[in-house]
Amino acid sequence: MTPRRRFLNMLWWLLGGLALAELIGLVIAFIKPGKAMQPLEGYGGLITCGQAADFPAGTVTAFQRGHFYLSRLENGGFLALSRKCTHLGCTVIWDEEKSRFECPCHASAFNLMGDVISKPAPRALDYYAVNIENSVVTVDTGKKMKRTRFSADQVTAS
Amino acid sequence: MKSKITPSVAGPLFKRIGQSVRRGSNRAGTSGDPGKYLPKTMLFHFRPRRVPEEAVRFTHTWGLGGMAFVLIMLLFGTGLLLKLVYKPFPDMAYDSILMIQHEIRFGLWVRNVHHWSANILVIILFLHMQRVFFTGGFHHPRQFNWVIGMVLFLLILASNFTGYLLPWDQLAYWAITISTGMLDYVPFLGGWLQAVIRGGTEIGPASLLLFFAVHTAVLPAGICMVGLFHFWRVRKAGGVVVPLVPDEEEAERRRTPVFPDLLLRELVVALVVVAFVLIFSAFINAPLDMKANPGLSPNPAKAPWFFIGFQELLLHVHPVFSVLVIPVLLLGGLLLVPYINYASNRGGIWFYSENGRRMGIYAVAAAVFYTAAGILGDAFFFDFTTALPMLPPVVGSGLLPAIIFTGAAPVFLMALKRRFSADSNEAVQSLYIFLMVMYVVLTITCLWFRGTDMALAWPWGK
Numbered sequence: 001m002t003p004r005r006r007f008l009n010m011l012w013w014l015l016g017g018l019a020l021a022e023l024i025g026l027v028i029a030f031i032k033p034g035k036a037m038q039p040l041e042g043y044g045g046l047i048t049c050g051q052a053a054d055f056p057a058g059t060v061t062a063f064q065r066g067h068f069y070l071s072r073l074e075n076g077g078f079l080a081l082s083r084k085c086t087h088l089g090c091t092v093i094w095d096e097e098k099s100r101f102e103c104p105c106h107a108s109a110f111n112l113m114g115d116v117i118s119k120p121a122p123r124a125l126d127y128y129a130v131n132i133e134n135s136v137v138t139v140d141t142g143k144k145m146k147r148t149r150f151s152a153d154q155v156t157a158s
Numbered sequence: 159m160k161s162k163i164t165p166s167v168a169g170p171l172f173k174r175i176g177q178s179v180r181r182g183s184n185r186a187g188t189s190g191d192p193g194k195y196l197p198k199t200m201l202f203h204f205r206p207r208r209v210p211e212e213a214v215r216f217t218h219t220w221g222l223g224g225m226a227f228v229l230i231m232l233l234f235g236t237g238l239l240l241k242l243v244y245k246p247f248p249d250m251a252y253d254s255i256l257m258i259q260h261e262i263r264f265g266l267w268v269r270n271v272h273h274w275s276a277n278i279l280v281i282i283l284f285l286h287m288q289r290v291f292f293t294g295g296f297h298h299p300r301q302f303n304w305v306i307g308m309v310l311f312l313l314i315l316a317s318n319f320t321g322y323l324l325p326w327d328q329l330a331y332w333a334i335t336i337s338t339g340m341l342d343y344v345p346f347l348g349g350w351l352q353a354v355i356r357g358g359t360e361i362g363p364a365s366l367l368l369f370f371a372v373h374t375a376v377l378p379a380g381i382c383m384v385g386l387f388h389f390w391r392v393r394k395a396g397g398v399v400v401p402l403v404p405d406e407e408e409a410e411r412r413r414t415p416v417f418p419d420l421l422l423r424e425l426v427v428a429l430v431v432v433a434f435v436l437i438f439s440a441f442i443n444a445p446l447d448m449k450a451n452p453g454l455s456p457n458p459a460k461a462p463w464f465f466i467g468f469q470e471l472l473l474h475v476h477p478v479f480s481v482l483v484i485p486v487l488l489l490g491g492l493l494l495v496p497y498i499n500y501a502s503n504r505g506g507i508w509f510y511s512e513n514g515r516r517m518g519i520y521a522v523a524a525a526v527f528y529t530a531a532g533i534l535g536d537a538f539f540f541d542f543t544t545a546l547p548m549l550p551p552v553v554g555s556g557l558l559p560a561i562i563f564t565g566a567a568p569v570f571l572m573a574l575k576r577r578f579s580a581d582s583n584e585a586v587q588s589l590y591i592f593l594m595v596m597y598v599v600l601t602i603t604c605l606w607f608r609g610t611d612m613a614l615a616w617p618w619g620k
Binding site for chain 2: 031086103106
């Protein structure tokens with residue numbers, strides 16, 4: 001094969017590869033978890049929870065449409081915990097009497113701060129950023145944050 | 159230039175049209191002999207005119223490949239009907255299933271046929287795979303067709319998995335949540351893969367639409383293409399695997415005409431399968447739970463039954479091993495089955511040899527005992543996830559039990575190989591049996607012996 005023919009052949013392969021890459025890019029653009037499917041309000045957006053004073057210390061309030069629990073710690077700080085168990089993604093339930101989150105699927109349990117108190121869950125519940133402005137509590141459910149265990153810097157002081 | 163002129167047929171219009179459809183039938187001396195004109199038609203071109211006598215014996219193949227084909231046809235037919243009514247949106251999907259079941263004549267039955275065909279298909283394909291393995295159908299020249307078959311199996315599993323979500327009931331929603339949740343444990347790529355499959359962070363409208371599109375377009379098209387490839391390679395390999403004979407005897411091998419000997423047998427198998435599925439579906443309904451509720455997880459929540467073995471594994475070993483290392487090794491091993499160096503390329507004989515048969519029985523017994531002992535030991539005597547707190551979790555509850563669980567296979571194999579002075583064919587076969595039985599035991603345990611909180615329980619208990 002002459003060098004010129006080899007070069008032209010290579011060019012064909014290159015063009016073919018480029019076309020394939022374009023096709024793959026196109027498919028990815030369509031199946032990528034996009035903003036188009038995210039609702040503007042409700043889960044995935046900014047949730048207004050209410051006046052900070054309405055949440056007594058040591059209580060947990062469920063926000064169904066935000067898919068999270070607003071946890072007010074004993075020191076008055078706020079923590080917005082994802083309701084998804086870190087084991088396989090089931091929805092955890094707050095047990096008022098035992099004062100802990102329980103996963104009905106495989107019996108994991110978490111405390112008020114979201115720390116694991118019973119396996120098989122491998123790490124603490126994910127959490128969302130809490131904002132308090134003019135004593136109104138808002139939670140940004142757009143970005144979920146992962147952690148291994150609870151630490152004080154995750155808490156928003158009131 | 160000379161061209162052969164076929165004499166045109168005189169006669170009534172319908173007769174002439176009929177003869178034009180059956181090409182070849184108007185050649186002199188062939189009319190009225192289906193054995194002669196059938197191979198000239200497109201449909202039967204898949205088949206040689208004659209096949210070795212052993213190939214048509216029912217217990218040689220158990221007709222499993224043909225059964226799978228029939229079930230896939232049933233699935234295409236019923237799937238198309240369901241597609242005319244089903245609505246792939248979370249607020250409408252469940253109601254459209256109810257409408258199919260209650261408002262449409264025979265709707266319930268059609269859904270049942272689709273559901274049971276799909277589930278039976280997985281079992282039949284599993285058995286077909288075992289048949290091909292144990293009759294040595296993966297040796298040259300069928301090596302690559304084993305790989306094609308594995309791809310087909312994966313496509314069918316993907317079809318079952320994507321179809322599982324579509325009813326949008328509690329069963330569907332949480333099974334898919336859990337199985338996609340397992341991807342969280344895959345390092346680096348897992349989170350991204352999960353987001354793509356779910357079309358977001360949770361199972362929702364995007365997931366349903368994606369699953370529907372993949373289930374009703376991408377996978378059926380893929381199955382058609384890969385399936386034709388599979389059949390073509392069977393034909394090119396000279397049909398199903400039969401015992402090899404020396405070249406000089408090959409010509410004298412007793413052969414039997416495909417029509418009627420093989421085709422009629424296949425027709426009988428097909429009719430029995432169709433009849434069985436249709437009658438079964440008339441009496442047993444496909445499960446349908448309450449409408450999916452993302453806020454309410456059921457207890458226990460289980461993955462679809464064909465993946466449930468890995469959920470059981472997840473209870474015993476570190477997630478990285480149970481959802482990544484072990485499945486990848488298992489799949490890789492299965493794909494490489496035809497490419498291992500074997501002592502002999504002997505196919506067409508069930509279980510290879512008398513020695514292989516005896517070793518197989520030991521392998522089954524060992525796998526059942528070992529897996530059951532592991533599960534019970536983990537439950538009642540020694541829990542790896544909490545027993546060794548001084549070690550990092552990946553080692554203490556991952557590497558260590560994984561080595562103990564999977565390390566048994568080679569040790570057992572060495573002993574077995576020495577005891578029977580086995581060759582490599584027999585050794586590979588024993589290992590294969592050991593692993594397959596292990597997965598079956600894991601599946602049965604999680605499917606029927608796990609109750610509330612995934613604790614061990616009797617299937618008949620509350």
